[in-house]
Amino acid sequence: MSNSYVLVINSGSSSLKFAVIDSATGEALVTGLGECFGLPEASISWKYQGEKTEEVINTSEDHHQYAVSRVVKLLETLGLSAQFVAVGHRIVAGGETFKGTVRVTEAVIQEVERLAELAPLHNKANAIGMRAAMEAFPELPQFAVFDTAFHQTMPAKAFTFALPYELYEQHKVRRYGAHGTSHYYVSREAAKMLNKPVEQSNFITVHLGNGASVTAVKHGECVDTSMGLTPLAGLMMGTRCGDLDPSVIEFLFRKGWKQEALFEMLNKKSGFLGVSGVTSDARGVLEAMENGNPRAKLAFDIFTYRVAKYIGSYMVAIGEEVDAIVFTGGIGENSLPIRSEILSYLSVFGYKEDPQGNADARFGQSGTITSSGSKLALVIPTNEEFVIAQQSVEML
DSSP: OOSOEEEEEEEOSSOEEEEEEETTTOOEEEEEEEESTTSTTOEEEEEETTEEEEEEOOOSSOHHHHHHHHHHHHHHHTTOTTTEEEEEEEESOOTTTOSSOEEOOHHHHHHHHHGGGGSHHHHHHHHHHHHHHHHHOTTSOEEEEETTGGGGGOOHHHHOOSSOTHHHHHHOOSOOOSOHHHHHHHHHHHHHHTTOOGGGOEEEEEEESSSEEEEEEETTEEEEESOOSSTTSSSOOSSOOOSOOTHHHHHHHHTTOOHHHHHHHHHHSSHHHHHHSSOSSHHHHHHHHHTTOHHHHHHHHHHHHHHHHHHHHHHHHHOSOOOEEEEEHHHHHHOHHHHHHHHHHGGGGTOOBOHHHHHHSOTTOOEEOBOTTSOOEEEOOOOHHHHHHHHHHHHO
16 A cells, blocks of 8 residues: 555534545545534544445534544544554645645644634634644644645735735735635646646636635736635625625624624625525525525525626736636536526636536536637536645655
């Protein structure tokens, strides 16, 4: 067996994804998910050699800590615990501190916790996952891979807000972006599909999931991205509002809203959920729309319009011929109606959908979704775990 396997841990606010990944091929020996942490329905499941197993988590112990301990026992039982050479962690916000992958130390964990104000839902959970894994695998080198790192190449004109400059100097208030690991991966895969060096390629990468972002990738580097200081900015998302006139916040404060309730609404009760009133899941919104729900149709219209508008603006950011628009993420990889509608908006730029290609490129299949003679749009399934495994082994 190859000695380049890495245990990849992605610790979310109420979940923990894990996988043992071959850093050379991206093949997963085992994948798993702990979810609904802190709730009575908390569970952990895993898939090994095609078989799925699920267990209920029934303990008063911290669920993140329990999940890592359970992963350790599982890997011992499956005979895999001696196969991996490192542990790689996905961290959402690295601020300006972390411009690339770093080895995990207590000082790194403390800095990730300090940066939690940039991603409160994610960084605290990331730190819990790192501490639990350090305790479980004290002998193994562990590495932190940051979602924000790929966006560190943005020029100042793209990342600086039009606020008093002292706010940047004193508090580093600026655009950081997120989903960088995904945007990095699909831009590299797109270059391979075109048989062109990534350093000579230009892509607009469109990561659409419960969180959603668009990135302009010029000559292989990020030059602009839609998320901001935090993952709240940019596109409309599952529960996040995306771009907003800041005066809305002042207006609601004057109406008696309290700060905590207001920001919970912007982060957890807006987006697809807020507009449709049905669900935060795009599949449920599409189903409601097909059943004649006008607010679900409005949510669909807002989402697709905003995505197309961002893509159009990033043609300016790239300033050269765009080699391809690349769709990825759960919605970007699977939702035919959403991709179709976005492409119809982009017809003004020379994009024309190939309905058969669009129908074929889903459920893990890459493909071209535009017709011959059209500008190129692709679907490429993302694989952030593969990037984390590769970068961890490179650091070794």
